[in-house]
Amino acid sequence: YFEVLQFQRLADNWGEDFRFEKERGSERQSLRLTLNCLDPARLLAERQQALHSLTAFSATLSPPDWTSRALGLGAEAVFRREASPFAASQLEVFLATDVDTRFSQRQQSLPRLAELLLAWLAREPGNCIIYFSSYRYLQDCLALLQAQGLERLRPCLWVQQREQEDAGREQLLQQLETRRDVVALCILGGVFGEGIDLPGERLTSVVIVGVGLPQFNRDTRMLQAWYQQRCGAGFEYACLYPGMQKVDQALGRVIRASEDRGRALLVDSRYGQRQYRELLPPWWNYCA
Template identity: 30%
Template sequence: HLTCELSLQKTDPWRTLPLIRAVRRHPAGAWHRLTTLSTRTLAGTTELLAGWLSDWLARWTQPGDLFQDTRPEQAHLNTLLKLLTLLEQPPETLVFQHTGNQLHIRALDARHHLQQVLGQAQGCALFSATLQPFEPWQAVYGVSPANTLSLPSPFPADRRCVLTITNLNLRQRHREAHWPAIAHLTARIWQQRPGNYLVFTPTRSAATRIRTLLHQFYPSLPVHLPETADEDHALMETMATRTDTGVVITPLAGRWCEGIDLPADALLGAVVLGTGMPPWDDFHQHRADWAREQGWDGDTHTFVYPGWARVLQALGRVIRTPEDRGVLVLVDDRYARPPLSDLMRQRFPDAVDVKTPRQLDALLGRFWAGT
């Protein structure tokens, strides 16, 4: 995302920008389209920022000095460059929010910026295991039309056990009542094959509640809820060398969703609670409206596809080599209905929907018996 945050304390230079004076005439806390500001305000702000940039760059005699400087001016310069980049985008693609001492500006659509960057190259290759279906991501990245290539997975499907549990409603208003059932589900999965597992939750408060219930119902089950980056890294190192670490509970948007590699028995399974969709808040409503203005399905582009990509990233922690085996469990009633049911069939045609605890035990028992 293209985004910029400005501190508006008395000592910060941004307070003198025409943009800031205009922004503060809007209600605090809510997100607003930048088009509610006059073109004169935006042009005056850009002109002033360009002057500041020239003044700051003149302070360094060698190009390398710019990146070695650690004074507060360096942080101001980085923020200035972000702000200038944002203000180069079409105003109708930007929204802002102020909260008294801070201003946030975000792009609803980064295609203009991406096209500027990618246009400097002879060609580009964008690749990820989360880019399907191709069409919406081509539109979002502004690379349509483009050549696409879908490669088969190098990981044998019979080395994974993909399960859905679609009789639980984990929307925000209903999920609290289901946390005891989730605690029992987690314990049953672990009991079938004790080892290291990840449980991804919609929020940190949900993770805390599930950990409390697991301690209450299953005091001998090792459960972890890391709070800091240092705790995350220490736990990852432990899991890489010990297969009895237990269950790690973490928010789906946290550091455990990508960039970690725990092959073989270092990680036996992952449970994803919910759909990974962004919150139904003011900012994402603006983004959905913008998507509809482009002729897209606003809710699907804003909520479903980003959530699905996040879910795939989390599940991807389990199978890291062709020799790995693991269990992938997705819990939410929305996986049984379009569009998520369609995405499930395309990605996991072998998924089984579990209706009872006895069925869960039987499926996991047969899977692990094949190792």
């Protein structure tokens, strides 16, 4: 009863930015109803109209037009970018553009990717997190890394599980605090890609495999079609900008204080393209 009542309350917000989906379940006479809000900008704008003022701040609010549109901010909103509090020399970012991580090319590029990651771990001391765009991609690469001696190179290996429990999260945080030889394989955009603070020697390098684009499924297609119709930028608003925001957030795990130093490796052929490069934080040093 209460679930139906909650569904009805949500349906009161119905507008052209919602989609109502109906599908048959696996069991006989089973029906699944989904109310999907493609774009919360309208609802956010309605809430903001009741406020005297609103301040939104983050290190990942770019590009301004996408951010303003997604948050439902009006034309009078002022966007301001301040200089980074950190020096560019604190983080060196290397670009490996010879590896194609697109879904259709992943199996062919896995050997080169594994070679690159092992070389990075052999060269870069200290704790390292390697981010992958999907759990399947992580597992495929992990199998190849282990076959080539990853655990001899870095015996302290931690792998994010598909359904990660809180105990596993705390285990990784404890290892990063007490050890200096950890390599962790995590999902880009997940709990370990944002919202964790790892200052000092807890994390000295990250590797980001891919550009963070979402899986191209039915939901992504609906969202892309919506933004294409509304502002003529379907791919950018639904895929490119959210994906590169995940990359920016993961990069931000390394430098958390004025005395921190670290390195990062971005792996994808698309980092050689302007539309991706210009979305990276401008305050770091990038080395091809």
